[in-house]
Amino acid sequence: MTPKEIVLSAVAALFTKFDPEAAGQLLKEDYIQHNPAVPTGAAPILGFLPILKDHRLSVTNHRVLSEGDLVVLHSTYDNAQAFGGQTMVAFDVFRVQDGKLAEHWDNLQAAVPASQTASGNSMTDGATEIRDLDKTAENRALVEAFVKDVLLGAAPQKITDYISTMTYTQHNPMVGNGLDGLGAALKAMAEAGQAMAYTKTHLIVAEGNFVFTASEGKLGDTSTAFYDLFRVEGDKIVEHWDTISAIPAEMVHANGKF
Template sequence: MSPTETVLAAVTALFVDFDPEAAGKLMKEDYIQHNPAVPTGAAPILGFLPALKESGLSPTVHRVISEGDLVVLHVTYENAQAFGAETQVAFDIFRVEDGKVAEHWDNLQPAVPADQTPSGNSMTDGATEITDRDKTAENKALVEAFVADVLHGKAPEKITDYVSTETYIQHNPMVGNGLDGLGAAMAAMAEAGQAMAYTDTHMVVAEGNFVFTASEGTLGTQHTAFFDLFRVEDGKIVEHWDTISEIPAEMAHGNGKF
């Protein structure tokens, strides 16, 4: 199986079928866990399956992006009280090694309905089709430069070099569409003492017109993880999804968030 096929089979075994035997065959025993609340190793997550099944947990996978041994899933989890809220939107990243899932990172955020967002978009709707696979390297370089210049603050004035001034569809539940919506939200956050700062970007995964980044920084005074997905069209970023979550000081393992 390809890394994508392996990950989708493992996620189905874990969170659809709740089948520890099938899932265990697809996971390395020393599976490295970065979810702050779950101990490392395959055994703990397999041990949670009866409780997850009882809770009625139900995942919907919206997007799958893969590069090399990394596979990114954009997922909604319903009946996800075990994960912290009734409905959670997540990015799950898996690393595959020797045909088995070897490592997992994620970032979850409670879902906000589209009728409660300034853009009118939900956190997961929008384009899903992967196109322009021949432009993967070019699109990845564009987003990496955007992250360095704009998100890390190296040259924020260059934002229009990277983001379309005509179409910028926003799925962050606090931000309106377009560059004006982004600017207004950032100003409001700063005024409220919730300024957003990116300090390190740990992962970039690209496939065609989609580029995913996993970063850390601060939101106000909170140590925060920022997982972002960008869609690129004709050399510009035209759509954005994200999940934002606080990084706790204490975790159920020593692996860190990243």
């Protein structure tokens, strides 16, 4: 199986079938966990399955992309009180090794209905089809440069070199569509003492027209994880999804958030 097929099979065993035997065959025993609230290793997550089944957890996968040994899932979890809320939007990143899941990173945020977002878009709707596989490297380089210049602040004035001035569909619930919507949201956040600052990007995964990044930084004074997914079309970023979550000072393992 491909890394993508392995991950989808493992996630189905874990969160649809709640089958510890099937899931255990797809998890390395020394599975490295980066979710701050879940102990590392395969045994803790397998032992957690009866609780998830009792809560009637369900998962909907919206987007799946992979590069090398890394696979990214963009999903919604319902009945997800064990994960922090009734409905949670998540990015899960898995590293596959020797046909099994070897490492996991994630970032979850409470879902906001489209009727309550600044753009009128939900946190998960929009384009899903992976296209332009021949442009994967080019699109990855574009987003890497955007991260360096704009998100990390090397040359923020170059934002229009990366984001389309014609079409920029936004799925962050606090941000309106277009560059004007982004600018207005960033200004409002700064004025409210919640300025957003990226300091380091740890993971980049690209497949065709989609590029995912996992970064850390500050939201106001709070250490924060920023997981972003960008869609590229015509050599410009035209759509954006994200989840934002505080990084706790204490975790149940020593692996860190990243």
